[in-house]
Amino acid sequence: MSTQPIVSPQDTNPNVRFLEEVSLKTAGVSRLEMCIQCGTCGGSCPSAADMDHTPRMLFAMIRAGMREEALSSNTPWMCVSCYHCVVRCPQDVHIADVMYTLKGMAIEAKLYKDSTAPDFSQTFVEMVENYGRSYEFGLATRHYLRHYPLRLPNMAPMGLGMLSKRRMNIRPRKIEGIDQLQAILQKAEEVEAVS
Amino acid sequence: MKEYLYYPGCSMESNAKAYQESLTSISKPLELVLSEIADWNCCGATEYVGISLTPAYALIGRNLALAEQQSNGTKTVVAPCSACYLNLAKADYYMRERPLLEKNVNTALSAGNLHYNPGSLEIRHLLDVLMNDIGLEEIERHVVRPLSGLRVAPYLGCMVPRPDYEHRWSDPEHPIELDQLLKVLGAEVIDFPLKTHCCGGHMTQISPNTAFELIRRLISSADQYHADLMVTLCPMCQMNLDAYQTETNRHFGTNYHMPILFFTQLIGLAFGMDPKDLGVGLELTDASAALNKIGVEVPKEEPKPRRKPRKKQTGLPMPKMPGDEEAE
Amino acid sequence: MTDQFEPVIIGFTCNWCSYRAADLAGTARVKYPPNVRLIRLMCSGRLDPTFVLKALSSGADGVMITGCHPGECHYLEQNYKALRRYLLLRRTLKQMGIEPERVKLVWASAAEGVHLAKEITTLVEEIRALGPLQWPTSITGNGKKAFLEGSSVKEAVA
């Protein structure tokens, strides 16, 4: 039984390559080609209501080679990583990981829609890259300031509460091996670029 | 005495202080020795993997590599945070499943003179360790203040029972471990239907309305069951349900009041420890009314009517379920 | 014929599964390299390690042993015996100074024509990479002598 899509290398239709591309870029073995369109994922998804497409539709689009549409869909960004679809999927498709892959590809292709999610991830990653640890206070405030300035007042009490309860650090903790970490990530980026 | 490598994760130092403090407190009587992985870094939560694969796994890989170096005697890494637990476990698993990933990650790690051999560590969640290594009997031995009369909703969230690559849990959707533990502590455990449903995750940041809906589902369901409080084992879940509860109420015009505590805090309370040593009071949604029931700090509040048992005794028999015997 | 090295591989098939898999590959017109020449046995359990040594000593560059998936043997469990012999055989080959990779065991049910074809293709590539088999000078290419070599194996196996 195949674990990677079998698309004839002779096939010149670029659309058939998309499924393969997504599958190869995914951690673990995606088994994306095994989807039988049963809808278990779409049925299980807690945030399906806010998605442009249900995961199932997204997989159909990937098969159809609808690159643009698939990568600009907000669906991956709405994924809350609850893994309900993953454990329920009758075909063992690594759905959550495919969603991560699509996010990455969407950013690369600059195709994601207005969603603030990519930016949030980006902000988060920058912090981790600079400090080695995450740092909600900076993260949350920065993110809210940038995207929900109007919401901030409402959130303020919460933020203050967190502060007063010593549940938020004002300044980030930097790890000692930050240089080492950055070297590793640097290298990782290079590897990622070629693979 | 049981010794483990310990990966706290970022939240334990900040928003989940209560978790860390209570864990530290109960470790002593349970003779649980947690040696922290030196200079560990963030696991990347659910964000990094969404940006770029190899870096994301290299980030996790560094922790695994450090842990492997540090592992003397034990090869078990304990993580209290769901996301951390899953990320570590997943990296270890996928590096085994996809040789390419293993190659890439180790190439990256080599830049920091590190290397990780997938499979050389055993990644486990704190609850798993308490249940299976320490054991319920041992825990029960230390209970001096049973949580009798306290109606608790056991809430595990997503990433501990799922996807469960190593099949450590009784079930990915309705695991019974947390229920068993809380029963041993003397609490009245409700059959919480949403015990492994989503708390909203990072949606509180990127799509608050989505998150508020998910938070509402959980809190209102627990409320329908007249739970006094929800018990969680994940910093993110605690944060979302506790800190964003007010905002959720405002969003829906509801006025739920559902305290969210960590299971380690309840263990500590049952062990008769001082609430202050367990980070009790750090929650934003005041828990004193609930805790009052077990004689921990006491303002008044009228008790809610009890809900009648779910399984009807009359009529056609129900199919037998494993573990029906000990259940009431 | 291309000028690249074309290994000759002898394949032993089980009458009930892998031979039918080969039939199926045919009916399904699945293409695979022609380097493998199949011999039909009733069961992989029939595989006498001597056959393999015989094939290798007589000029084959590799040998493929195929049988039913564990638990699906039409003779109940004989494929497990094949497995045991195979493992032992590989050790013997090592001792004889032959790359054990030249002998490969593959499970293929009657329904797995594609799978079998795939396995054949990979094996051919692997053997091609290994290059022609230099049958150890200690043992001449003479079948009879290899046969004797084999009998010792056999006792060990059985």
Place this chain on the structure above:
Amino acid sequence: MTTEKDKEHKVGVYVCHCGSNIAGVVDVEDVRDFAAKDLEGRGVVVSRDYKFMCSSLGQELIEKDIEELDLDRVVVAACSPHLHEKTFRNACSKGGLNPYLCELVSIREQVSWVTTDKGQATEKAKAMVSGGVERVLQNDPLEPLSVPIHPATLVVGGGIAGIQAALEIADSGFPVIMVEREPSIGGHMAQFDKTFPTLDCAACILTPKMVDVGGHQNITMHTWSEVVRVDGYVGNFTVTIKKKPRYIDEDLCTGCGICTDKCPKKIIDEVFEAGLGYRKAVYTPFPQAVPKYPVIDYDNCIYFQKGTCKACEKFCPTEAIDFNQEDEYITIQVGNIILATGYDLFDARRVTQYGYGRLANVFTSLEFERLSNAAGPTNGEIVLRDGVTQPSSVGIIHCVGSRDRNYNNYCSVICCMQGLKFAHLVKERTGATVYNFYIDMRTAYKAYDEFYQRVLEEGTLFVRGKVAEVTDAARLPGEEGKLIIQTEDTLAGKQRRIPVDMVILSSGLEPRHDAYDVAKLFGIACSSDGWFTEKHPKLDPVATMTEGIFIAGVAQGPKDIPTSVAQGAAAAARVLGRIQQGEIELEPVRASVDQNKCSGCRICNTLCPFNAILFHEDRMVSEINPALCQGCGTCVAACPAGAISGTGFSNDQIMSQIEGLLMLNVAPVGGAV
């Protein structure tokens, strides 16, 4: 390596074009000439090619040559032996040559159809022909083995498939012994209410057959019994049956049922009532049970557990109660065995997200069958678990435990039609709104899709989507107190939450929990799923690899009643054919021990899965029973003394074929070696 012996042989080689199937890729003339020239030294006296060797003209070609050139060996290079080996063997014997001196070389399936490069294809074809020639030179003339057939047949399992098989054989005048594990025959079908697609009542069509079996002069029934031992071989099996104690004397019991009425002990009937109803400690599973005799349930009988009560004994008018009965073992002789052991229902508790066992009003398909059955615990009233409330909306979930890698990969075949049947019954009896949740609607076979149409007309709502979860966690208005079915409506592309009162899970079919042990007991194989393996999935579905053992019904794989009945009849037909032959011819592919070479090491004895090898303590040598031997050859390969040889697959044959394939018999050809 060319020995004189080989030279004397006269081999004929025939290369088939198979139209363009072979000739299109393989240069058949080249192959023909190769055989004629390069293999002349190996005894090839004639080599021909022909458009269609399997045609009567092609066959006559062989016959003629055998007669005129008196060939003593024949090699046909054509298609797979699994297709035409028999054809060409017959041709040979028509020509007066022992059929086993003919070898078929598959240059179609193994060469022309799988190779693109013509040159390489032709070279491979040559090598294979050369291999065939070398092998055939070592072939020995063989005679098929024949063994007598005992006229009696054992049928294991008294479900519809077993019943059909038993009746077919018994009606033809041959004795049948039927063994059933439960107290009554009837199997799962006896539990059903209606049967799709015709909706005739299961009992109405089944009970007459059960009665026939019960009263048939040629059928001996052993219910509440199990087969514990099987010895012997096709035509001559010795079977040991364990009769579990009924604690009822069958000669005295009239089946009046007073014991059951008087029995004070009431327990949940986990088997027949699917846990939905109650039975007494002394009981017959259902009123029309065959045989009529009740059984005392040891684990729940007050007398056996506490030593008191004995109400049944007190009230039995014929003193048929016998608390002293014990296991009884009987041994029978049969010539053939039919296994119709049926299936277990998938345990829906395993799919925790569907809430079976947690949520009161989630039912399994079998529970619903009992619920809707007029003879069931509710007298056919379709009600919720509380025993009174009629549902006003019902959701039927397909593929529960089937087509799902978390449970069973296979499709359970019956669930779609079953789901439709349930929908119809619910509508008919309650008028409730009915939803069917399916992945794919599979209504193949006669009158099935028409039934689908009918259910559509009746207004059942269909949602294409595998249900994600069933929950009682109300979230939206109208959900309170209901079961909410959450799924993606894949055709609408939206997630839906559908509140219903009752959920029915179309649980899949699973192999019997002990299917593997049973298979071992009778010496047959199981597929990886656990279903009994048939001899050929298409062309021999009811025979098994073990001669004399046949399979029928769901034990062989998921199927519905019509197909089970058909298989029962098919198995019976195969058995009757055997019985009428009086004796059976077996492929002479067998192992035999050269007693002079045998060192008596007994290594082979343990290897044989069919216990075909017996050891003579006196002479300290092993011997193989040709009727038991299935010819796998494992012992041949294992014998350290080389004392065992396998006809049809001897060492000489295989060794020579190797040499042939490697072209050692001709001057090395470029490239190949």
